[in-house]
Amino acid sequence: MANRVVMPKLTDTMEEGVLLKWYKQEGEKVESGDPIAEVETDKAVMDLEAFASGTLKKILVPEGYVVPSGDLIALIAREDENIDEVLSHESKPRMRKKELKGAPPEREKPPGPQAEVSPQEEAGVRAPAPKEAPRKEAPRPAAPPRAEGEEIKASPLARKMAQERGIDLRTIKGSGPGGRITQRDIEEAAVPEAQAAAAPAAPAGQARPQTAAPEGEEVELSMIRKAIAKRMVQSKAPVPHFYVTSEIDMGRILSFRDEMEKSPDGVKLTLSELFLKAVALTLQKFPSYRSIYQGDRVRIVKSIDVGLAVGIPDGVITAVIRDCDHKTLAQISGEVRDKVKRAREKGLKPEEYTGAIFSVSNLGMFDVESFSAIITPPETGVLAIGSILQKPIANDGKIEVGRTVKVTLSTDHRVADGVQAANFLKELKQIIQNPLYLAL
Amino acid sequence: MAHIAYRDALGQAMSEEMRRDDKIFLMGEEVGFYQGAFKVSRGMLEEFGPMRVIDTPITEAGFTGVGIGAAMVGLRPIIEMMTFNFSILAMDQIINNAAKIRSMSGGQFTVPLVVRGPGGSAARLAAQHSQSLESLYCHIAGLKVIAPSVPKDAKGLLKSAIRDENPVICFEAQALYGTMGEVPEGEYTIPIGVADVKREGKDVTLIAWSKMLLMCLRTAEELAKQGIDAEVVDPRTLRPLDMETILNSVRKTNRVVIVEEAWPYAGVSAEIADRITHEALDILDAPVERVTGVDAPIPYAKNLEQAALPSPEKIIHAVKKVMYLE
Numbered sequence: 001m002a003n004r005v006v007m008p009k010l011t012d013t014m015e016e017g018v019l020l021k022w023y024k025q026e027g028e029k030v031e032s033g034d035p036i037a038e039v040e041t042d043k044a045v046m047d048l049e050a051f052a053s054g055t056l057k058k059i060l061v062p063e064g065y066v067v068p069s070g071d072l073i074a075l076i077a078r079e080d081e082n083i084d085e086v087l088s089h090e091s092k093p094r095m096r097k098k099e100l101k102g103a104p105p106e107r108e109k110p111p112g113p114q115a116e117v118s119p120q121e122e123a124g125v126r127a128p129a130p131k132e133a134p135r136k137e138a139p140r141p142a143a144p145p146r147a148e149g150e151e152i153k154a155s156p157l158a159r160k161m162a163q164e165r166g167i168d169l170r171t172i173k174g175s176g177p178g179g180r181i182t183q184r185d186i187e188e189a190a191v192p193e194a195q196a197a198a199a200p201a202a203p204a205g206q207a208r209p210q211t212a213a214p215e216g217e218e219v220e221l222s223m224i225r226k227a228i229a230k231r232m233v234q235s236k237a238p239v240p241h242f243y244v245t246s247e248i249d250m251g252r253i254l255s256f257r258d259e260m261e262k263s264p265d266g267v268k269l270t271l272s273e274l275f276l277k278a279v280a281l282t283l284q285k286f287p288s289y290r291s292i293y294q295g296d297r298v299r300i301v302k303s304i305d306v307g308l309a310v311g312i313p314d315g316v317i318t319a320v321i322r323d324c325d326h327k328t329l330a331q332i333s334g335e336v337r338d339k340v341k342r343a344r345e346k347g348l349k350p351e352e353y354t355g356a357i358f359s360v361s362n363l364g365m366f367d368v369e370s371f372s373a374i375i376t377p378p379e380t381g382v383l384a385i386g387s388i389l390q391k392p393i394a395n396d397g398k399i400e401v402g403r404t405v406k407v408t409l410s411t412d413h414r415v416a417d418g419v420q421a422a423n424f425l426k427e428l429k430q431i432i433q434n435p436l437y438l439a440l
Numbered sequence: 441m442a443h444i445a446y447r448d449a450l451g452q453a454m455s456e457e458m459r460r461d462d463k464i465f466l467m468g469e470e471v472g473f474y475q476g477a478f479k480v481s482r483g484m485l486e487e488f489g490p491m492r493v494i495d496t497p498i499t500e501a502g503f504t505g506v507g508i509g510a511a512m513v514g515l516r517p518i519i520e521m522m523t524f525n526f527s528i529l530a531m532d533q534i535i536n537n538a539a540k541i542r543s544m545s546g547g548q549f550t551v552p553l554v555v556r557g558p559g560g561s562a563a564r565l566a567a568q569h570s571q572s573l574e575s576l577y578c579h580i581a582g583l584k585v586i587a588p589s590v591p592k593d594a595k596g597l598l599k600s601a602i603r604d605e606n607p608v609i610c611f612e613a614q615a616l617y618g619t620m621g622e623v624p625e626g627e628y629t630i631p632i633g634v635a636d637v638k639r640e641g642k643d644v645t646l647i648a649w650s651k652m653l654l655m656c657l658r659t660a661e662e663l664a665k666q667g668i669d670a671e672v673v674d675p676r677t678l679r680p681l682d683m684e685t686i687l688n689s690v691r692k693t694n695r696v697v698i699v700e701e702a703w704p705y706a707g708v709s710a711e712i713a714d715r716i717t718h719e720a721l722d723i724l725d726a727p728v729e730r731v732t733g734v735d736a737p738i739p740y741a742k743n744l745e746q747a748a749l750p751s752p753e754k755i756i757h758a759v760k761k762v763m764y765l766e
Contacts, residue, residue: 006667070667157694157725176726176764183694183725184764 002077002086003052007039007061007093009069010350014041015188016068018098018223024056030076037073042227043317043353045346055079058087065095098220154181161186163295165377166238166414189234224315235377240413243372244421248429250388250403256435260329271405272308272362273333275385277438278431279360280304280324286424288416290357292378298415307356307376308336310343317343318376320356329438364388370406380415383428384408441624447480447617449591450556453598454481454518456627458488461516464602465492467503468520468557477522478558478617504530504555508537511553511607518602521557524573524611530555531576538607539582553607556598558614560651560701564745567737572702577609578679578711584632585678587611589653591621593676596630604632613651613701635682637689641671644759645689647712648699649675652750656699659752663759670759678708686712687720694725695762699750704732726762731755 007017018040024030035047036056054076061073071093077083152169154162158181162169165186172189174181221229253274261268283290283304291298304325307318319339321332342348361373362385373384386406393402407428411421431437444452458464465488470477472485472495485493496503500521507517521527527534534555541549561570578585586601586608588594594612601608638653639660648656653674660670673689675681690696696716698709713728734748760766 004665009667155725156721157723160722182764 005074007067042223067095222314245408246425253435282428307359309361380412441622446591449595453595457602464516466518467494500529504533511551512549518554524559556610560613562614566740570738584608587649599629633680635675635685639672641669643669644695645693652699659755696728697758699731729758
């Protein structure tokens with residue numbers, strides 16, 4: 001019997017994947033468990049394994065195409081099996097080429113026989129019925145304004161999730177029966193009305209106004225860029241951020257770092273690593289900064305899992321160090337190096353980039369004095385670290401040249417207030433300026 | 441582990457218990473000389489003799505009443521209904537006496553009685569011989585109701601039923617008697633009131649018992665091919681109901697489909713759906729769906745009989761509905 005191979009849903013946030021490469025070609029034998037293709041998700045590049053043994057009879061999606069999770073991409077069957085019957089009952093994959101999307105019609109390839117070739121035909125699939133664009137791809141229409149007190153149809157789960165995430169149900173258009181808002185709608189609710197309304201799709205066949213877009217090239221966002229765009233809007237809109245900045249004298253911790261490096265079992269530590277530990281120790285004393293906001297209550301998390309923002313070529317991802325407060329500097333350093341390296345290769349597993357309770361973002365190496373970072377929901381705070389600057393410092397009535405860093409704490413005002421933020425920074429400063437705490 | 445048929449697992453449970461306790465006896469139509477209409481009591485007359493494996497005339501109300509009286513004075517009867525369709529004749533005894541005597545006598549009498557036999561549809565037995573009557577018995581306060589789906593559960597649950605101090609109704613789907621399964625060696629029991637997760641999954645919870653459980657397991661494999669990972673929960677005991685196991689599963693999946701062979705109106709699936717809605721409203725993403733037999737007497741014609749019963753297609757449709765896929 002023919003076995004279906006579908007684009008997997010490898011993470012909770014994954015809605016579609018890019019088929020980067022087929023390791024096996026049509027007609028090749030595959031064993032259950034063999035990697036047969038490489039797919040790019042919104043966070044990582046992963047291998048797709050065969051769930052059945054047999055012959056890869058049909059590839060329906062060529063390399064370089066984007067397909068929604070769950071759509072059929074290939075069939076594995078016995079070598080002599082006729083799969084025409086099976087294929088005739090299957091929906092064609094809702095795929096599109098990765099590079100360009102939504103380019104204005106006048107800049108598309110001139111119409112001609114070639115332009116008529118659908119991806120299905122390119123892929124060698126018979127009977128290529130033009131498939132309508134997948135539902136999720138269409139820009140979400142803005143929810144119609146609802147009158148105050150008007151009944152909102154939402155599943156109980158969707159209501160609970162909306163409350164936890166601080167999302168106003170009135171701003172969401174439900175995709176369920178009768179317009180019921182479902183779990184998926186909440187997960188997809190990142191794009192607020194204004195943004196969705198600003199980018200309506202020109203109905204097919206309708207002439208695009210000349211003045212619509214300035215000259216230029218449209219390039220599709222990478223999967224991770226899209227995920228970031230969605231998550232950050234999810235954060236800024238409902239989470240009322242405020243920012244508190246403090247300047248820390250770095251003299252002693254820099255000497256401490258040099259001594260650590262020179263010691264016989266020396267480790268070379270980066271500032272990020274030192275700050276991760278210092279933040280973890282600070283978090284022990286500030287339960288509200290390891291809380292998850294849930295509407296009328298907060299969940300105070302026991303395990304201090306701190307995230308480190310890692311810049312990668314097309315975006316940023318958070319590498320999570322679990323139980324950071326209980327790890328030694330050497331352990332943290334080893335883990336950070338491994339995870340940063342793999343993050344840059346898009347090799348982090350979902351459990352390695354999700355679930356932090358607080359994050360650290362360091363732009364010190366890029367010569368910035370200070371900056372404010374956006375909180376990743378459902379975390380309550382993020383610490384932004386600037387560059388070490390040489391400064392005149394008054395010490396015992398004398399002016400000397402010292403080195404300082406400006407750190408900015410972003411806080412979710414629903415959970416914590418200015419005084420707590422100030423005390424958090426004071427505690428952090430105390431640890432950084434007395435680095436022996438870090439060796440405990 | 442031994443690979444044996446459902447009917448033999450039940451036979452083993454009865455024989456082992458009768459060897460253990462000589463107060464236990466089996467009574468019903470054709471249980472002795474003919475060795476059971478469905479061959480569940482094979483070999484028992486030979487081993488235990490006509491005082492403990494008793495052939496009765498066609499008198500359901502009579503021999504059920506005798507069983508209740510015997511239980512009240514200290515014996516432990518197992519009453520076999522040739523099919524549960526005939527138990528309707530004994531319902532006055534079961535409902536008014538077996539279920540109530542302990543309560544009405546202030547605990548002076550107990551009724552350690554098991555009423556067991558086949559139920560549900562088989563293949564073209566027409567309306568009067570194809571009924572799933574679980575909900576009638578589940579409705580009665582004072583009764584326990586079990587409905588095992590695999591040989592292992594059948595043996596372990598029937599043993600618990602025989603040892604119970606209260607009346608227990610044991611539904612055995614007629615179509616399951618020939619199904620095979622692993623049964624552990626040696627003595628074991630399965631407690632009444634404990635459900636079992638027969639297949640782990642994360643997208644949707646399928647709840648079913650008896651014959652429908654097997655249909656759900658097959659359908660779950662079909663769903664897996666479509667990228668839907670279904671969890672299959674077997675309550676095993678319909679009263680009392682193990683809500684904890686059911687709710688744990690719903691917490692994982694947020695979506696529920698209950699499959700029941702019987703009619704929809706006031707069915708067991710309605711009870712389970714109500715309990716889930718009441719106890720887990722906040723974690724549901726869709727109304728609980730029920731797949732049941734159609735609300736009509738089961739027809740004789742093969743194609744109409746099939747159309748009247750739950751099917752994998754109907755289950756898949758309901759699953760897609762709770763997942764908002766169609």
